[in-house]
Amino acid sequence: xxxxxxxxxxxxxxxxxxxxxxxxxxxxxxxxxxxxxxxxxxxxxxxxxxxxxxxxxxxxxxxxxxxxxxxxxxxxxxxxxxxxxxxxxxxxxxxxxxxxxxxxxxxxxxxxxxxxxxxxxxxxxxxxxxxxxxxxxxxxxxxxxxxxxxxxxxxxxxxxxxxxxxxxxxxxxxxxxxxxxxxxxxx
Amino acid sequence: xxxxxxxxxxxxxxxxxxxxxxxxxxxxxxxxxxxxxxxxxxxxxxxxxxxxxxxxxxxxxxxxxxxxxxxxxxxxxxxxxxxxxxxxxxxxxxxxxxxxxxxxxxxxxxxxxxxxxxxxxxxxxxxxxxxxxxxxxxxxxxxxxxxxxxxxxxxxxxxxxxxxxxxxxxxxxxxxxxxxxxxxxxx
Numbered sequence: 001x002x003x004x005x006x007x008x009x010x011x012x013x014x015x016x017x018x019x020x021x022x023x024x025x026x027x028x029x030x031x032x033x034x035x036x037x038x039x040x041x042x043x044x045x046x047x048x049x050x051x052x053x054x055x056x057x058x059x060x061x062x063x064x065x066x067x068x069x070x071x072x073x074x075x076x077x078x079x080x081x082x083x084x085x086x087x088x089x090x091x092x093x094x095x096x097x098x099x100x101x102x103x104x105x106x107x108x109x110x111x112x113x114x115x116x117x118x119x120x121x122x123x124x125x126x127x128x129x130x131x132x133x134x135x136x137x138x139x140x141x142x143x144x145x146x147x148x149x150x151x152x153x154x155x156x157x158x159x160x161x162x163x164x165x166x167x168x169x170x171x172x173x174x175x176x177x178x179x180x181x182x183x184x185x186x187x
Numbered sequence: 188x189x190x191x192x193x194x195x196x197x198x199x200x201x202x203x204x205x206x207x208x209x210x211x212x213x214x215x216x217x218x219x220x221x222x223x224x225x226x227x228x229x230x231x232x233x234x235x236x237x238x239x240x241x242x243x244x245x246x247x248x249x250x251x252x253x254x255x256x257x258x259x260x261x262x263x264x265x266x267x268x269x270x271x272x273x274x275x276x277x278x279x280x281x282x283x284x285x286x287x288x289x290x291x292x293x294x295x296x297x298x299x300x301x302x303x304x305x306x307x308x309x310x311x312x313x314x315x316x317x318x319x320x321x322x323x324x325x326x327x328x329x330x331x332x333x334x335x336x337x338x339x340x341x342x343x344x345x346x347x348x349x350x351x352x353x354x355x356x357x358x359x360x361x362x363x364x365x366x367x368x369x370x371x372x373x374x
Contacts, residue, residue, distance in 0.1 A: 074361065075361035075362070075364060076263055076357070076358075076361045079361070087333045087334060087364070116334075118333075118334075119334070140336070146274045146305075146340060147274060147305075147306070147339075147340065147359070148339045148340065149327070149336055149337045149338045149339040149340075150336045150337035150339075151336045152334075152335045152336040152337075153333060153334065153335065153336075169362075170263070171263075171358060171361040171362040172334075172362045174261065174262035174263045174266070174358040174362070175262070175356075175358040175359045175361070175362035175363070176362070177262060177274075
């Protein structure tokens, strides 16, 4: 079964409380562009993420606000920042890495919340059935091309709100020479 | 068949002529540490690689001098530098990318020579036979772990001077959470 691929650059999700510390009381995220998952958008707003070792500027915030603050980076970013984040589902933040987030109005130190997002496919329950994936939690995805191969441990994230798409980080994209919108195949 | 993995960071090979332009007449590379391939070493010497868009400093030279000058970078580096290098065997430089190399004594603009090195395994002829690989030019290599999978199009580089080892770049390493010395399996 073919699946379109979305490449996720490093980004941040924020709670309302943290958004207001970083950008000021009553601040609301400004939408730059909708992303494929329904209701989700890339904001015009960016922050700096910082550790004792280094920092990365212009890290985009994805909206809307969430019940948890989370920083998603690649392993390449992690080396630059001197961090060792676990590979996790979004929202599974227990004992993940600490990091500082700096906005125009203030900064926050989060004790945990920095992760490497796992490879995952957003999929509807009806598609799980239609594609013969019922009962599966993980799949392998074949990538064609000069630096192609197979991505293992790709999590199926089943939701009534899903837009069917494989999400990978920039390390997986660059290693396999994958561009946004390229096609993989669930095997 | 298991194979130990060596992770190659961005690096440069130089001709004698180019070495002398960059470091001065009669200069010889200073060995920092031997690498596993017989006779090859990482030098103490580093250069800056530069394009109109950006530059990367502290790029290590691998010695000894070679009959061609070559800059090996990752796709992540290529985005930073605004280049689109082909995936190539070492020494196969026709129509590869242009780049500027800057040393303490001078700089050179090379018309071609910047590549993304292909995934490859150094292997002895006797090992090709012993491991049942005779006649094969490419293999797939299985990588275990949370972000594991299969690396396709891994070139077999057969030589009487080979130290049996899989070489990958930092994008492949970071995407699969591979460290120097980790083990893959030819399948």
